[in-house]
Structures are given as C-alpha cells and as structure tokens.
Amino acid sequence: MTSDAPVTVNAPRIGLSAEPFVATASPRLSWTTVAGTDNWVQASAEVELTLGTARTVGRIEGDESVFIAWPFAPLQQRETAGVRVRVWGTDGSVSPWSAPTEVTAGFLGSSEWCARFVGSGSDQPHLLRTTFEVRGPVRRAFLYATAFGAYDVRLNGAAVDDAVLKPGWTSYQWRLLFDVTDVTAHLRQGANTVGIELAGGWYTEAFGFRDRARRFYEGSPAAAAQLVIEYEDGTADTVITDENWRWSFGPVVAASIYQGETYDARLREPEWASPGADDTWSPVVLVDVPDVRPEPRTSPPVRVIERREVAQVLTTPAGNTVLDFGQNLVGWVRIAVTGPRGHTITLRHAEVLEHGELGTRPLRNAAATDRYTLRGGGEETWEPKWTFHGFRYVEIHDWPGEFSPSAISASVVHTDMPRTGGFSTSHALLNRLHENVVWGMRGNFLSIPTDCPQRDERLGWTGDIQVFAPTASFLFDCNAFLQSWLEDVRLEQKAAGGVVPMVVPAVIPQVPGQLEPVAAWGDAITVVPTVLGERFGDHGALSGSFDAMKSWVDTVTARTGGSPLWENGVQFGDWLDPDAPPDQPGRAKTDPGLVATAYYFRSAELTARAAEAVGNAEDAGRYSELASRVGEGFRATYTTAAGRMMSDAPTAYAVAIAFGLVEGERKAAMGERLRHLVRAYGYHIATGFVGTPIICDALTVTGHVDTAARLLAQTESPSWLYPVTMGATTIWERWDSMLEDGSINPGQMTSFNHYALGAVADWLHRVVAGLAPLEPGYRRIRVAPTPLDFLDDASAWHETPYGRASSAWRRDGEVVRFDIEVPANTRALIRLPSGAEHEVGSGTHTWTEHHPRPRRTRPELGLDSDLATIVDDVEAYHAVLGAISAIDPDRAAAFRRTTRWTPGRSLRDPLSHTPLDVVDAIEKALAALPAGELS
Template structure:
C-alpha cells in the first residue's frame, strides 16, 4: 500500500519509536536493498502521554513495517492509505481466481502510484512521473478510475516542461526532476506520452478540450523527432530506452532487449505522426492534418520496407517487433499481416508461452494475437504461471504489479538488479485487454457515446464480466458458458448505441437497454496421442498433459535437467523432443518416453 502507519502508543518522555518500511521480506527480515537511498523510516520521540503517532509530511510504499523502541500491540497499529481522490469507474471479474487477483493487483498498484502525479513507484528514492509508464498504462487507468482531471493536470505540466527544453523534447519524467538525465535528444515511447495520453483521454472521456490544450505539445513533439531523423521516415541510430525490461535483459542492463531500439523508435514515430494528424483533423487544422498524415504514411512505408520481409518476418524475430508492426498498423497488406501474426504466435509458443516483452511490447502482444485469430495463444500467455509471466508474481503472493517480471526470484530472494520495485503499474497495462477483449467492452466513439461489445471468451474460463461507469451511465458485458453455448448479456446506457461483434461474422447495432445473445461455444482443442521422444516439441508444449509429464519425470529422475529444459528449450514445430534431451542418460530418456506416451494415450 501507499500511505503510512497510525500508531497508538505511550511511554516515558523522550523514548524514541522508530518505524521502518519495506515492500517484501527476505529471509524473514525487511528487504530494504530495493529502497536504494530511501531511508523509508519514521522516527517519533514520545511526550510521556498516550498519543497517536502518524507522519504528516511523508508517505511510504510498503507491505511490511518494523516498529522498534516501544512495545506496541498490533491492535494499536493501522495503515492509512493515501492516493489522489478519484472515483472508481471500472471493474472486471472472471472464473479464474489468479486472473482476478492480477486485476486487483493492477487496481491497487494504480491507486498507490496515482498520488498527486502518476509515479512509477512509491517506495524507493524515485517517485517520479515517468512518461513511458503512463503512456502505456493510460488506457487501463482511464477505464478503472475517472482520472480525467488528474491526467489533464499532468499533461499541462508536461507541456510546460517541454517548453523549457531546447529542442522540444519531452523530459523522461514530468515534473522534470532529473536535469541532464536523458537529455541527449527525444526518447521514443517515453516522449510519445505527449501524443498518446491526450488521444486516450479524448477516446475514453470524449474530451476534445484536452486535445485542443495539448495540440501544440503534440505538434512540437513530432517536430522534435522529425528534426532528429535523416528524412527517410525512420528514426534510427539514437540511444533509446527501447523495450525496457525485456525479461531476457540481464539484471544490470534493463535496456538490452531482443528488439532493436531502431524498430521501437521508428514504430513510435509513425504512430505519433498518425495521432497528431488525427488530432489536427479533429480540431479543423486541415493543412496540419494533410502534412502529418502524409508523413505518417511515409514512416509506415519506410518501416515496412526496412524491418519487414515480404514473407512476413521481422528483422528482429522478437514478440515486441511483431506486436508493434501489427498493433500500430504499420503493415497494411493482409497476407503479410497474417504471416506476421502467425510468426508471432510461433515465437510465443517457442518461448514456452512465457512472456517475452518489456514495457513497449507488453500492452500490445495479447491484442495482436487476438485480432489475428490466435486467441488460444493469447490465453496461454495470459494464464502462464511460470516465470516470466503475468501470473508468476501472483503465485509468489504479490498484491501489486512488479517492475520486473522476476522482481522476486523463485527461491524467494530479491532480484539482484539495482532497479527492483514491487509496485510498478506499467506491466499491468494488459488489464485494458481484459476489459476490451476477454470481457468485451470498449468505446466505439469518443466518450462511449457508441460502445463496442465484442467478448472473446477464453477456453479456460467459465465466465467473465466487466462494468464501466460511462458519462451516460453504467455499461456492462458479461458472458458465461452453458453447455455448448456461450450466453452474452450486455447493458447499454441511455442515449447510446452499441455495435455488437460476437466473433461469428455478424456485426449489428443495438440501442440502450439490456440485451442477451447465445452463440455456439468454440470446441475445445483435441490433443492426439504423442509418440514419446519422437513427438515434436510444439506438440509437447501445446498439450498440458505431455508438458507436465515431461517436467515431472525429469524432476524425479534428473532434477538437474528439469529447469534447463523448461527455460532453455525452443518449443518448435519441427524439432523432436529428443533434441531437447541430448546428453540425458538413456534410462531417463526411457522414462520420459514412457511418461509422454502414457499421459497422452
């Protein structure tokens, strides 16, 4: 939580009571190393009377506190939660307990970090308004809470800080509390908050005023980026933060992602140009709309020519590269898009359905898979509990979203990286996909004057629902399984209409009121018997029975090999299981072969 303790205590005058705060325990003690230079300590000198002690000018991000100096009963200690006063407007529920816990962690992390400004983390010597974090999280935030005023205020700060820079760049943090840090020019994905957040605000709250107020900032940002390019439509060669905290990056080098900085920067250039063109059109700036629209098309074409092969492969064969190309509509040709999506599904499977994206790719990957018809792949990625994954922290007892996929390692120790937070909302941006796709409620026009009802029931769930308090009233979508059917119920508020897409090819429109539809449930995937060691690795990872049999057998007969096979195998469609078990003793191979055959018979 974010806040402080309120302690009722008494003792001899001058006795000192000390409260130390931390997010996690390590070996039974407060895990204070991630706090870096933050003392996270409150000190009180007692007056001699019974009194209530509470910090007045400090707040802490913590889950555990240690009180020393005075014996205090736990009954005399309470936590005071602090955050900016915002009305809750969005909810999600499903039949999957761990998924619901993940969503609650997203909500709780947002509350803690929406305190005056949208901070990245509340506990260590930082608490800064990092632009990249809110850029990816704004859609989720605007669904969960009425944060219109909160983000409008922060965007005004962004424009003021941007006006103080020489080249029109957006500082990495707003307010700009890190003079000189990241001052080497514009930074992709972070500075793009100038175009993305106002666009999201207009889409979710119907607020044309915020676009009008921020238009000069949007225009200044894209002009700053254009001045930093060579005129080709690409943004390359610059130091960038890129796909920050890609799980493959070493703890001491969080920017070492599988996708190149040039791919990320060029994708964001095309996107911000498109958003600025749209804003210009909305505001009636016709000349700007034409100019930025033409520049956006030039960048889109240049991106596809530079980074996409005609066969539908990205030059960086990494999930974020494919998610950017698809999610930002940087490839228009349908066959190439289909090939890109198919390869993205393959890459996700080859990685064992464990997450392979950082700050940039994570909000995009599930959507890219779903929209291309790879819903089961998106589901496996979402419900994965092995590290790294969205649900791994849940299995480790997390109550907020972590900064790193492995902020706490499986053995219960804290990640050795200097930058390790246990309350960081950016990777929780997946909740927007839960609302829009899994449950199926989204705006189809600014401010929800038109709704989109398009649930995509995950095979592993029995039901899911979402509700959002729109400017027109409550809107809701819920679905549940009944035998071979899925029953969808939706509430459309007064003075709105909804377009309904249940995935059966029929898109129609309904007015306000409560509506119910029944559709045929997708048939569960059938897994054939597998030929033991001759089975393809893709078939093993796709069949939970076979995968569990493999790992359990290795854990029993060759435990030193189990983790290496789990994390080091490329689960490809043309690689036999035997190739992943090279140098495994023959008796163990025989056990694995028999276990796979028996589990899938």
C-alpha cells in the same frame, strides 16, 4: 407519444471533477440520464443556473450531454452557483429536475493574489502563524493557500480540510497550484488565529540515482495564503501571509518523501492555535521563490482513502517484529501507543520479505523509516503526514510494553479519483492479477503518475503512463488528474525545445539522455491526450495538447535529419525484455531503431488525427503524409515481403501489427510468425515495456486469440500470473522481481509496484469482457466479448461519461450467455463470437450461443514427438518438466528457460546431452498420459 416509464437525471458534473470549486469562469457541464425504457435518446435538455435568488435557464437542443459549453454568463470570483438539469427524450418522455450541483468559482483575478511567500529560511519543518480580528457577522470566508513544499492549514486549531501533501507536485519553476477552501464555519467573532504547518515535500527532495542524487529546486520551503472574509454588511477583509507573521519549530524534527518522518512529541506543539500565544515565535522571512503566479488546482487532491488493519504479526529469523498488512499499498501507518517520556519507536517499511527478513535492498537510498518519540503520560496517537511509503510490511523496533496489532493501522493514500471500472472472473489467479493492476494504479497515482512509490525514485516517467493510460482511464476517473499532469509535460517540453523529458517534472538533468527525445517515453504527449479524448469524450484534451503533439513530432523529424527512420540518439527500446541481463535492462531482442521508428509513425498518425479533430485540415494532411512516409521506410527497412521482421522477436511483430504498420497478407503472415514465436518461448512472456501492452491485441487481430489466452494463463516465470503465484498484490517492475527461491532479483533496479506491465488489463476489458469505446466517450460502444477456453466466465463494468455500461459472459455447458447493459443516450454495436452483429440502443440485452470448448485428441507421445506438439499439450508439457524436476530441479529450470518449442524438431533434440535416467523418466511420464480423444 409520451412514455410513462420514469426518466431521471443525475446531479450534473461541473468541470472535470466533483470537487466543490471550479478553476474556470465557464466550466463545462456533463450529466447522465437513467431511463426506464430501452433505446432512450435525449432530444433536448434544460439547464438551470441559480445565483442567489436569480434563476436562469438555458436550453440545449440535441443529444449531447458530455462536456457541454457553459450556457450562461461567466462566473465571477467566489460566486457560488447551483446547477440542475432536466431532459426530454425523442420518445416524448421528460424527466424531473435533477438534484442541484453547487460549485463556487475558485479562481482569482489577475490582481487578486497578493499573499507573500514566507517561511523560516530553514529546510526543517516548521510552523507559521498570525492572529486577526473578525469584526462582525460573517457571510462566508474562503482560504486560498499554497506552498513551495508541502503544507497544511489550521484555523483556530482545526484542520480546514482532509487533503494531504498539499498542493501536490508540479514543475514548480513554472507552475504552482493553490487550494481553495470554504472556512466560514471555522471563524469566530473577535480574535482568531491561522496557522500553517510547512515541510519541504518534493521541493527540497534530492532526486537521482544512488550517489548522483541532487537537490533540483533551489531555496527553502515557503508558504503563501490569503483569507478573504465577506461580512453580512457587504464589506470584506483579507488576511495575507506577509512579514508580520511569526514562525517556530514544532515537533516534526525531520521530514522527507524518501527518508521518512521523525516526530518528537516532547516538543509539544506550542499554543499556536490560540490568539496571543506567539510572543516566543520569531519573525518570518520573506522567501525568494520562483516567479510563478499560483493557479487553482484542477485535479482532485491527495487524501487518505482507506484504513487497513494488520493482517498478521510475524517474528523474523533475526527476532524482529514485522507487521503484514496483507496488501502492498502506499501511505503510512497510524499508531496508538502508551509509554515513557523520551522513548523512541522506529518503523521501517518495505514491500516484501526476503528469506523471512524485511527486504530493503530495492529501496536503494530511500530509508523509508519513521520515528516517533513519546511525550509520556497516557495514550498517544500519531501518524506521519509529510512523507509516504510503498509497503506491505512494517518492522517495529522498540515498541514499549506488550504489542497489540490493534494499535497500528495502515493509511492508504492517493489522489482521490472515483472508481469507474472493474473486471471479474471465477479464475482466481486472473482475478487477483486484475486486482493487482488496480492497487498498482492506486499506489502510483499520487499527485502525479509515478513509476513506483517506494524507492528513491517515484518519478513521473512518461513511458509508463504512455502504455498504461488506456487501463487507467477505464479503472478510475483520471481525466482531471492526467490533464493536470499534461500541463507540466507541455511546460517541460517547451523549456526543452520540443523534447518531452523522460520524467515530468524533469528533475534529473544529471541522468544522461534526460533531455533527449526517447521513443515510447516522449510519445506520451501524443498518446495520453488521444486516450483521454477517446475514453472521456473530452475534446479539450486533444485541443489543449495539439501544439505540443506537433512539436514532439517535429522535434523527432529534425533529429532524424529527414530520414523516415529514427535510429539515432538515446533509446530505451523494449525496456525490461525478460532476456536482458539484470543490470542491463535495455538489452532487448528487438532493435531499438525499429521500436523508435514504429513510435515515430504512431505519433505522426495520432497528430494527423488530432489535427482533423480540431479542424486543421492543413496539418492533418501534413502529418498524415509524414506518417505514410515513415511507414514506408519502416516496411522497407525492417520487414520482408514474406512477412518476417529483421528483428525476429515478439515485440517487433507486435508493434508492426498493433500500430497498423502492415496490412493484408503481410499482416497475416506476421501474426502467424508472432504465434510461432510465442509458442517457441513456451508461452512465456518474451516482451518488455513496449511489446507487453500490445502483444495480446496483435495476436487477437490476426486470428490467434487462443495463443493470447495461453500466454495469459501461463504461471511460470516470466508471465503475468507468475507474480500472483508468488503472493504479489501489485504489479512488479520485472517479471522476476522475486525469484522462485524467494530471493529478490539481483539487479539494482527492482520494484514490486510498477503498473506498466499491468497494461494487459485493457485487453481484458476490451477483448475478453468486450467493452470498448467505438466513438469518443463511449457515445457509441463496441461490445465484442471473447470467451477464452480456459475461463468459465468474465465480466466488466465501466461508468462511461453517459452512465454505466457492462458486458458479461458465462458458460453453461456448451452454451454461452451474454448479458450486456447499454447506458441511456448511447448506442452499441454488439459483435458476438459467432460473427453475428446487432446494433442496439440503451437497455439490457441478452443472447445465447452454442460454443463448446474445443475437443482435443492426443496422439501417442514419446521422445520423437514434435516439440510444438508437446508444448501445445499443457499436460504433456508439465509431464516433461515434472519428470526432469523430480530428479534435477536445476536442470528442469534450465531446460524450461532455454528450450525453443518449434515445430519440425523432436523432443529428443534438446535432450541429447541429458543423463539417461532423466530421459527414461520423461519417456515414462509421456507414456503414462492417455492417448486419444480427451474430455
């Protein structure tokens, strides 16, 4: 029976991203269907390929619509194809043809790359150019370009695209990307000029910490380009970089990723865009570069994504002018200024103010300073292009004349990934926390996944993305981005004999342990591909990394000497445990061997699953047996039969529960102990990099979601919401990167834009809103919303590979309404808080259930009340702290920090040495609280 409801197909995706060029001859296809009826399932599809006037149609039987193998002959270099899709439903419905997607084969044949790498032989930014003739009507023209460094190309004076910091950062000694651009519109009959602006970028940067910073890549920057011109008559010309090009210095005097850019507009760019203007230029040098054949870029490029206006102009106590953009962001500022020739403006960037002044100490060796010298003679507009800064505040020195905030805007810069997910709630602080997670990802997904975007680091720390990958994969379409980075991970790992370096690209060999296996960091090679396969339904993510996954687990096995425990070598453990001293962030409560062994188990298990997914039964059995042996060793060494961990700390219990190392009664006992410890710490965070992303999950699966909710709602330091109360607009590296008195944490390692601790957002998406993949790529969706007592509502949406899914709940008195959207061609398993389960198809679905908030009864409270009773009663807890703080704030802070709120002890116990006036104030504050049933 044919349905009359409309069914439409969106324009298909060809390859991993929506970019107009594909890097392979047989790119995979994906499409999404919008159906006007519920429970729509694809029965078959037709895919039409158009090449010139030729049309080919391939038929796909079944319901698959994500990462479909290319059903046509492979594309040839520079071949442009149009692809459209139509689908049939199992209900008899049929869609019209989708809009076409047009792509061009952007790869080059093995012998086609013939450009030479040229430059000035100097590290200083400079310009390259040549002239060439266009001898007839052009059918089309493509430019292939790259650099060891950062480059931009102009044809006849015009920029060829809007990407910045090209070609991005890769492990240059093994892998270099090229960009391809259709430049047909930029050419003209007769004489033309092509120019390249070249700077050092990451290639000439000094990497490392403080006085150990060193250049890693050798040699001066160099660029290579080839322009292929196809004429209407069927002939073609190729223009390449070679010894006939010329070079000259330009107005960019200095440029550095960390230090900033200096631009002297008096050194006006010569007429390098006009033919015949290179008489004063010098012959280029053929630069000796790594023996790497450039390959096409597969990830979206870095672009200016957004412009933001000044939110506030401040005058500091020292009399300096500081601009507040209202948001900690990554990029640079654009200025429009009028002033005398030779006048220099200085722009200093920082993330925070400290006691009213620009807080630059966390930048360490990064100057983060841009300078612009005016040419004079009217308004001048400028923005840097060879650096980037992490900042909210910009301090301006020597602005000529009266300053207007409209003269400056901020350019937000990151890899151009589509936004694919969101979360919202009426709880303002939690909403801002999630927004901080989003901004933290935006700032740190710039060419590679970095740890921070502002100080003298900005490195691809593997541990950070290992914990954040699930959150990242929900918020943005980062599959192509992370798969590109994983190629560098595999190359670095191979060079290091199976070890996954702590940072990729691995540019800090002078740091002890950089090329030693480190748990939770090196495990990125097993975790990130698994996440990509799970979230994007991309089997290629697993198959492409499977050998590297095995290599990592085998390397760890070799280092353990056959022991199931991983207790040797360099380990970071539960990095940045809040109880660790500021300058010793690795001194965590949880034993590092316990953490390492837990990750050894996890990676072995993930590798076994990957082996099964790729059809390798032998390896599946081998790594499954290894995981079993490591798990047994973990339990025998680090746990007791009664369900205690030898490291009696929250992270120890969290990894045992979340990684599946314990089951049954022991798991339940560990969940109860974890709940006890979280309460004992006053519902403050007591975990670091390893424990924080999984503690709420560990509490949830053991039946203590109320404890996770109280942990999430905490606003005192350390907590997720404390930075929000301090005005944070991104996720901090430390729980107390800024202290309550407004001073910056005294440790030498402090950042206000680190995404790792924001990994809790994945729990908000999956558990609180309740939206999670049940099968790879959300082919089946698990929807299990969890109303938290302190929230009135929560919702999440996600553009799955099959279309938009959403889950929302809202309280109306004692009734909770659940609204769920399931995309076409998928199914969802709905589990409501009552335990009711529903298997549904696509469409919108609504349920209501009776879920009154728990009613509370308060006993009479006093000094003999149980400490656990006090801390479980939010009003009582704050009454105690408030009474102490009113008399002695320092004592209140110490009491909050040191008291362990355990059952069986009275409030009187930790107050035994407290002055009597403070004790009396506490007693009066508790007595003033109403007893009995509370509303």
